[in-house]
Amino acid sequence: MAFTLATPIKSINKIAADLAPKFKKLGLENIADLLFYFPFRYDDYSNLIKIKDLTPNVLTTLRVKIELITARRSFKSRMLLTEAMVADETGQIKIIWFNQSYAAKILSVGDEIYLSGKPIITDHSIEFHNPVFEKIGKYEKVTTHTNRLVPIYSTTEKLSQKQIRFILKQILPLTAQIKDWLPTEIILKEKLFSLSQAIHQIHFPINQENLRAAEKRLKFDEIFLLQLRSALIKREILKFESLKIKFFQAETKKFVTNLPFQMLISQKKSAWEIIQDLGKNKPMNRLLEGDVGSGKTITAALPILNTLLNHLQTAYMAPTEILAEQQFNVFCQLFKNYNFKIALLTRSLWLIHNFNQGSNTKQTKSALLKDLAQGEIDFVIGTHALIQEKVQFKNLSLIIIDEQHRFGVAQRKTLKDKAWAKDKTKKNMPHFLSMTATPIPRSLALTVYGELDLSVIDEMPQKRKPIITQVAGPEKRARIYQFVAEQIKIGRQAFIICPLIDPSDKLGVKAVTEEYEKIDKNIFPLEKVGLLHGRLKQTEKEKIMREFKDGQIKILVATPVIEVGIDVPNASVIIIESAERFGLSQLHQLRGRVGRSEFQSYCFLLTESEGEETLKRMHAMITTKNGFELAERDLEFRGPGEVYGLEQSGFNDLLKIAKLTDWPIIKVAKPWTDKIINLDPELNKFPAIKDKLTRFETEVHFE
Numbered sequence: 001m002a003f004t005l006a007t008p009i010k011s012i013n014k015i016a017a018d019l020a021p022k023f024k025k026l027g028l029e030n031i032a033d034l035l036f037y038f039p040f041r042y043d044d045y046s047n048l049i050k051i052k053d054l055t056p057n058v059l060t061t062l063r064v065k066i067e068l069i070t071a072r073r074s075f076k077s078r079m080l081l082t083e084a085m086v087a088d089e090t091g092q093i094k095i096i097w098f099n100q101s102y103a104a105k106i107l108s109v110g111d112e113i114y115l116s117g118k119p120i121i122t123d124h125s126i127e128f129h130n131p132v133f134e135k136i137g138k139y140e141k142v143t144t145h146t147n148r149l150v151p152i153y154s155t156t157e158k159l160s161q162k163q164i165r166f167i168l169k170q171i172l173p174l175t176a177q178i179k180d181w182l183p184t185e186i187i188l189k190e191k192l193f194s195l196s197q198a199i200h201q202i203h204f205p206i207n208q209e210n211l212r213a214a215e216k217r218l219k220f221d222e223i224f225l226l227q228l229r230s231a232l233i234k235r236e237i238l239k240f241e242s243l244k245i246k247f248f249q250a251e252t253k254k255f256v257t258n259l260p261f262q263m264l265i266s267q268k269k270s271a272w273e274i275i276q277d278l279g280k281n282k283p284m285n286r287l288l289e290g291d292v293g294s295g296k297t298i299t300a301a302l303p304i305l306n307t308l309l310n311h312l313q314t315a316y317m318a319p320t321e322i323l324a325e326q327q328f329n330v331f332c333q334l335f336k337n338y339n340f341k342i343a344l345l346t347r348s349l350w351l352i353h354n355f356n357q358g359s360n361t362k363q364t365k366s367a368l369l370k371d372l373a374q375g376e377i378d379f380v381i382g383t384h385a386l387i388q389e390k391v392q393f394k395n396l397s398l399i400i401i402d403e404q405h406r407f408g409v410a411q412r413k414t415l416k417d418k419a420w421a422k423d424k425t426k427k428n429m430p431h432f433l434s435m436t437a438t439p440i441p442r443s444l445a446l447t448v449y450g451e452l453d454l455s456v457i458d459e460m461p462q463k464r465k466p467i468i469t470q471v472a473g474p475e476k477r478a479r480i481y482q483f484v485a486e487q488i489k490i491g492r493q494a495f496i497i498c499p500l501i502d503p504s505d506k507l508g509v510k511a512v513t514e515e516y517e518k519i520d521k522n523i524f525p526l527e528k529v530g531l532l533h534g535r536l537k538q539t540e541k542e543k544i545m546r547e548f549k550d551g552q553i554k555i556l557v558a559t560p561v562i563e564v565g566i567d568v569p570n571a572s573v574i575i576i577e578s579a580e581r582f583g584l585s586q587l588h589q590l591r592g593r594v595g596r597s598e599f600q601s602y603c604f605l606l607t608e609s610e611g612e613e614t615l616k617r618m619h620a621m622i623t624t625k626n627g628f629e630l631a632e633r634d635l636e637f638r639g640p641g642e643v644y645g646l647e648q649s650g651f652n653d654l655l656k657i658a659k660l661t662d663w664p665i666i667k668v669a670k671p672w673t674d675k676i677i678n679l680d681p682e683l684n685k686f687p688a689i690k691d692k693l694t695r696f697e698t699e700v701h702f703e
Contacts, residue, residue: 005032005177009167016167022159023167031171035178035199038218038657039151042211045116045132046148051091054119054126061116061147063136064088071104086115093119094127103133112136114146142204144169149205168203175200181688182221186672193217202657219658219665225696226655227666227673228689234451235681238282240429243397245278248309255305258337259298261461267295270455271302274433277453278303278398284431290457291627292437292592293464297327299457300400300435301334307431308340308378312397316381319403321346321538322545326567327402328353328381332360335379343368345382345391348538352377400433437589437627458628466625467595469603471579471618480604481523484573487602488527488554492572495593496557499581501533510577516557524555532558560586562593569597579605580614584634588627632661 003012008030010020020029028034048061064086071082082097082104095115097103107113117131134146142148144165153164178196180187187194193201198217205211252275256263263271270288277284290296300316307314316331318324328344332353335342344351344360350368351360363371371377375394380386434452472480484494496519498512512533520529530544530553541561547553549568556562556571560582574594579587587605595601605618620633658665676686683690 003031003171003174005030005035005174007031009034012167012170015163016170019159019163019167022156025156026154026159031174034168034171035175035203036656037153038202039153041152042205043116043150043152045146045150046207048147051088051093053090054093056121056126057118059116059118061114062086062088062093063112063114063147064093066107066109066111066113067092069104069107069109071101086113094125095131096127096129098130100130107133107135114143116146116150144204149208149211151203172200172203179688181692182224183676183686183689190220190668190672192220195221215657216665218656219662220669222655222658223662223666224669224673225693227669228676228693229697230451231673231677232681232693234285235677237285237429237451240283241281242283242429242431243310243312243395244281245275245303245307245310245312245397245431247275247279248306251309252302252305255302263298264295264457264459264461266290266457266459267299270457271299273453273455274300274303275306278306278431283429284433285452286432286455287434287436287452288455288457289436291460292589293596294437294457294460296402296435296437296457297330298334300433301331303398303433304331304379304400305335305338307398308335308338310397311378312395313372313375313377313393314379314398314400315386315393315396316379316400317386317402318381318383320561321348321383322541322561323402324381324383325349325542331379331381340378341371341376343372343377343380345372345380345385346538347383347385396430398431398433400435402435403437437592463598464595465598465600467591467601467603469591469605469622469625471605471607471615471622474606474608477606480575480606483602484555484575485524487573488524491570492599493548493551493553493568493570494555494573494575495562495571495590496555496575496577497562497590498557498559498577501535501559512557512559515577519555519557527554528552529554530556530558532556532561534559534561560590562590567596568593570599571596572599572601573604574602575604575606577606578608579618580607580609580611584617584620584630585627587621588630591621 008020009023009028010017012031023029023034026037028037044059045061047059048063051062051064054060054062065088067085067087069082069084071080073079074081080099080101082100084095084103084107086093086095113136114134115128115131116133117128119126119128132145132150134143145162151165152161155161155164175196178199180195182192182195186192192198193213193216195217198214201210201214202218205214256268270290274284274286274288277286288296288299290299304314304316316327318327324346325344328342328351332342342353343363344353345368350363350365352363352368352371353360368377369390369392372380373392373394385391487494496515498510498515500511502511502513512531516529516531528547530548532541532544532548536544544553544556548556548571551570571594574591576582576587576590582590591603594603603621605621607614607618617633620630624630624633676683676689680686683693
């Protein structure tokens, strides 16, 4: 049978047929799937030495002959032991395999084998325990499991590394059938491996140099495709038209002058970039990013003002009900001198602000939706409720999404599509502004968000003091509680954050319900303590947040539900329990709940973990106050999927080998994607690239 890349794994040989159901659990069904299933690390067994040169605890490979081999059961533990004496021309050494009785069945006296592992010193001598072994065949000149860089794969139950490598070795010649889709010009100028060569070497690299070259080619492919996709989306967006939103210069200047504070230069610059985009007949697709507390809301207020003065509708989508209500109140205050009709639409709240009376009026949901569809409402602020099927607009022209990485691609598209609800043939697309306080590193901006133009607020209000951050173990808890008591005494308030709502024996981390009981009854019995988490009813959440903002509640014990946007300037202390459970970007967001006024603020990261990785991450929180730097570090520690919620767009399925910290490759790939698209945006001159991109989008399941 002539094998092709489409040949099912079960057809390779009898062993593969037995293993096929296990490979299927990993999503691997044919030869192509298996060849593109990359190792996640390598064991370096290429250090081949003689017995006389062995060093304890150093990864080593020996080529030896078996002089004696026997299997027995340990008298004490009843464990099966396979013991052997092996030798080369320089000496002899003892080998013990624990619970590996098959070793005695397949190895015999006189066999030549490779052994790879770390020798250890015992009471009597130096020995190998559980080394990897491989028989030296008469015709097999190249090893698979020893005496080389050995690939290690993610696997599933009852599918061993040796079995994966064995099957891959059988199909490796089929890499010759892999067609290269990158233009020859790119391969030659960037000195890249061919695709077939890269696939061959990623599985069984001859040496470290070849491994690095294989990784470079495969990383380039992934990043190139992602950048190409972003560039094509950007071009596709520009095919549509948008309504030009006239700039009301005098009114905008008056609005800024009447603010009770002075806007930062970078706020004004970002607002002007957005306003200029609104003045074009092509849809804006911009991302406004700024650190926690840098003033993105007031920056967005200027383009919102101009849209509303043009008698066009604006929709603002927030990730939580608490934040939506807070922003509703903020914008009602900002626009109190205008006769705009502003609404709040969440799962449980339907409010209209009455500017004549200076109050909010509860409406029935149906009445609010009717007003929105007829254009009676100018500006609506809400949560996911805005993308419900019944929500329609008359002339939606500006969409703002706060903490945009928390919403999936499909959710964002649904809101955009609502602008066309009345007339499906209409080509006008609303202008689109995303906002995030999770700073996006340049590597991420060039790849995942390449279709977005960037505006950056890189300053903080002048009166703000840097937040003093400390990492503490359990022994310092009493002292920290004493410090909180002192802060409350001088009029401040505090947050205590826990990762979970209810206790979990398995995870062994702090739960908010348990911590609240302790804080309320035992630690601060004389102070009013509040409890806030996602399972509370909306009315309860509102009541607690209102009491905390008004200063009635002195200590708020909460889950990360308070992470985004909650603004309580009087809070000066935040204690984050089980801090190792959070990523750096989330810790930075949580820390940003304090330090929002002229008072000195403090953040205590409490952890019981002394692991090296945890300590490195916590140290980064102390030494780095800048959110952009922390975002880069978070990418290194955790990867983009966890930091930015990119699993919503299939992103984690794509990056099998590349990382967003591969900045040199990202920088090299970008000019090539630009060149390809400038030459032929339809990719008709590059059919191999077009086909690869189509297959890539299908495989990755982009929404």
